[in-house]
Amino acid sequence: MKKLDKLILSAFIGPFLITFLVVVFILLNVNMLKYFDDIIGKGLDYWTLGQLFFHFAVFTVPTALPLAVLLSSLIAFGNLGEHFELTAIKASGVSLVRALLPIFVFVLGLTVVAFYANNDLVPKAALEAYSLLYDIKQKKPALDLREGAFYNGINDISIKVNKKFPDGITLKDVIVYDHRKNDGNKEVTIADSGRMQTILNERYLKFELFNGYNYTEGASNEREVVGQKRNKNSETLSRSKFNKTQVVFDLSSFQMDRTDKKWFQNNRIMRNLGQLDGDIDSVHREIMNQRLSHYLYRPSYFNFYFRKDTVIMPSDVWAYKHYRDSITALPYRDKIKTREPQPVAQTLPPPAKTEEPKKVEPKKQESKPVVVRKPDNDKPPVKSSASIKTKPSNRFNKLNAAVKRRPVKYKTQPKVIPVVPPRKVPVSDSTIQAKIDSVFKLEPRQEVWQGAANMARQVKSQVENANSSIENYTTELRTFQIQWHKIFASSFACIAMFLIGAPLGAIIKRGGLGVPFLVSILFFIIYYVLTMQGEKLAKQGNVSIATGVWMADFLLLLTGMFFLRQARIDARLFEADFYSVAADKIKRWFTKRKDARKAQPV
Structure with missing residues (x-):
C-alpha cells in the first residue's frame, strides 16, 4: 500500500506545483493590469517593482490554491484513468475511496497552510502592497523631456x-x-x-x-x-x-515618500481573526450606543406631547444598558471594597483602661459671699454661700427691676406669620368649558406655526441621522463579519475542489491540459460567481452572513459527493450512450403511463 500511495502522490504533487505557479502568475497579471497606468512612467527601480509584484502574488494565494487543487486532481486521476492504472488499482481490490486517501491527507495539509496564509500572510502582504501602490500613485512621473513640447x-x-x-x-x-x-x-x-x-x-x-x-x-x-x-x-x-x-x-x-502604514491597516482585507474580532466588537458596541441614545434622549424631542409616554426598550438594548452601567460602576466598586482605614484612626492611642468613663456633672456657678449682720449679738459676721436664703436688699430690688425693664435682645428665630390664602370662589363647569373653548378657538400666530414646524423638522433630522448612522455601522459590521468567515471558507474550498476534481478525473479518464483545464475553469467560474453573489446578499442583509459566505463551498461539496458516488459505480457521465439510455428509459416510462390511461374504463 505504501508504494501505491507514493504512486498516487507523485502523480498529484508534480501537476499541483506547476498549476499553482501558473495560476498565481495568471492572477497576478490580472491584478496588475488594473494598475498598469499608475505604475508605468514613474521611473521605479527593480527593487520597488519586485516588492510590489511579490506582495500581490502572496495576496492571490487564497484564490490560487483551490483552483490549483482542482486542476491538479483532474490531471492526476485523468492520467491514471487514461493509462488504465486506476482500473488495475480497482481490480487489485483497492476501492476508489482508499485510492483518494493519500491525496486527501495532502489536501488537508494544504487546507491548514491556506488558513495560515489567509490569517497571517495575506493581511500583511495586502498592507504592504496597497500602501506601496498608494505611494507609487502619488509619485510624480519620471523626468521625460520631449522634443518640441x-x-x-x-x-x-x-x-x-x-x-x-x-x-x-x-x-x-x-x-x-x-x-x-x-x-x-x-x-x-x-x-x-x-x-x-x-x-x-x-x-x-x-x-x-x-x-x-x-x-x-x-x-x-x-x-x-x-x-x-x-x-x-x-x-x-x-x-x-x-x-x-x-x-x-x-x-x-x-522621490517616492513612504506613507505610514497605520493609515491603511483598518481595511478588512488587512486584518486577521483576532483583529477582526476586536473590530466586530467595537462596531457592535457603537451600534448599541446609537440605539440606546435614541431611546434615552427620545423624551427631549417633545416639549409637551408624548413626554410622559413610555416606550419599552427591546430586550437586547436593555441588556446592553445594564451591562454598560455595570461596567461603568465596576472601578468604583473595587475602590469601595479595597478602601483602607483612615490614617487618623491609626494614630490614636488605645485607651488605658476599659472602665466606663465617669460622668462629669456641670459645676454650679458660685455667688459672691454676702455679709449678714445681727444687731443683737456682738459676734463677727459670718460668710454664707449663695445656697443660704436671704432677703435681698432694697438696692438689689431696684437694680433687678431696672434690668427687667431694659429690653433684651435674644438670638431667636423670627416669628412666622402664617399666610392665609385668599378664599377661592368656586368656578362652575360652564365657566371652565367656556375658557377652554375660548383657548381652542384662538387662531395660532405665525410664530407658533413656525416653531412647531421647526421642532418637527429638528426631530425628523435627528431620527434620520440616527438611522443613517446605525445603517452605516451595520454595513461595516457585516463587512467585517464576512471577512471573518471568508478566512475559513476560502481555506475549506481546497477540500471541496478536491472532491470535485478527483472523482471527475476518474470519470473522464483523460489527462493532459485539454479537458481538465476546461472543466476546472468552468467550476472555478461557478465558484467565483456563487462567492460574489453570496457576499453581496450577505452584505445587503438579505441572507445571514454564514449562509452567504459558505453557500459556494456547500454547493460545491454536494456536487463533489455526487461525483464521488458516480465514480464509485463507474458511471459514464460524459459518454453519449449514458444519456441515450437515460432518454430511452424516460420515453418508455411515458409510454407505459399513456397506455395505462387508455386501458382505464370510461
Whole structure:
C-alpha cells in the first residue's frame, strides 16, 4: 500500500506545483493590469517593482490554491484513468475511496497552510502592497523631456527642447521659464545647446547651457529699495549674454515618500481573526450606543406631547444598558471594597483602661459671699454661700427691676406669620368649558406655526441621522463579519475542489491540459460567481452572513459527493450512450403511463 500511495502522490504533487505557479502568475497579471497606468512612467527601480509584484502574488494565494487543487486532481486521476492504472488499482481490490486517501491527507495539509496564509500572510502582504501602490500613485512621473513640447513636471519651471540627441544628455535649442517668483514669465533663459544630467543620487537636475541669453523683466533696484509703486515707465528689461552657465533644479518632489502604514491597516482585507474580532466588537458596541441614545434622549424631542409616554426598550438594548452601567460602576466598586482605614484612626492611642468613663456633672456657678449682720449679738459676721436664703436688699430690688425693664435682645428665630390664602370662589363647569373653548378657538400666530414646524423638522433630522448612522455601522459590521468567515471558507474550498476534481478525473479518464483545464475553469467560474453573489446578499442583509459566505463551498461539496458516488459505480457521465439510455428509459416510462390511461374504463 505504501508504494501505491507514493504512486498516487507523485502523480498529484508534480501537476499541483506547476498549476499553482501558473495560476498565481495568471492572477497576478490580472491584478496588475488594473494598475498598469499608475505604475508605468514613474521611473521605479527593480527593487520597488519586485516588492510590489511579490506582495500581490502572496495576496492571490487564497484564490490560487483551490483552483490549483482542482486542476491538479483532474490531471492526476485523468492520467491514471487514461493509462488504465486506476482500473488495475480497482481490480487489485483497492476501492476508489482508499485510492483518494493519500491525496486527501495532502489536501488537508494544504487546507491548514491556506488558513495560515489567509490569517497571517495575506493581511500583511495586502498592507504592504496597497500602501506601496498608494505611494507609487502619488509619485510624480519620471523626468521625460520631449522634443518640441514644454515639460512642466518640475515645480514652477517650464522647459522646452527642440531637439534631443539619442544619448539622452545632449540638447539643442533650450528654453527655460522660471516662475518661482510667481510674477509671470519675467525670467527666461535661452541657449543654443546644453547638457542635462542628474547629480547627488538623482536628487538634483543640472543643466549646462552654452551660447545663450538670460532675460529678466522687472522694476529697477532703486525703486524696489525705496518702495515706490510700479508703473509702466518703471518696468525694466535686462539681458545678459553667456558662453556657459549652469542651472540646478531640485528633484526632491520626484522621490517616492513612504506613507505610514497605520493609515491603511483598518481595511478588512488587512486584518486577521483576532483583529477582526476586536473590530466586530467595537462596531457592535457603537451600534448599541446609537440605539440606546435614541431611546434615552427620545423624551427631549417633545416639549409637551408624548413626554410622559413610555416606550419599552427591546430586550437586547436593555441588556446592553445594564451591562454598560455595570461596567461603568465596576472601578468604583473595587475602590469601595479595597478602601483602607483612615490614617487618623491609626494614630490614636488605645485607651488605658476599659472602665466606663465617669460622668462629669456641670459645676454650679458660685455667688459672691454676702455679709449678714445681727444687731443683737456682738459676734463677727459670718460668710454664707449663695445656697443660704436671704432677703435681698432694697438696692438689689431696684437694680433687678431696672434690668427687667431694659429690653433684651435674644438670638431667636423670627416669628412666622402664617399666610392665609385668599378664599377661592368656586368656578362652575360652564365657566371652565367656556375658557377652554375660548383657548381652542384662538387662531395660532405665525410664530407658533413656525416653531412647531421647526421642532418637527429638528426631530425628523435627528431620527434620520440616527438611522443613517446605525445603517452605516451595520454595513461595516457585516463587512467585517464576512471577512471573518471568508478566512475559513476560502481555506475549506481546497477540500471541496478536491472532491470535485478527483472523482471527475476518474470519470473522464483523460489527462493532459485539454479537458481538465476546461472543466476546472468552468467550476472555478461557478465558484467565483456563487462567492460574489453570496457576499453581496450577505452584505445587503438579505441572507445571514454564514449562509452567504459558505453557500459556494456547500454547493460545491454536494456536487463533489455526487461525483464521488458516480465514480464509485463507474458511471459514464460524459459518454453519449449514458444519456441515450437515460432518454430511452424516460420515453418508455411515458409510454407505459399513456397506455395505462387508455386501458382505464370510461
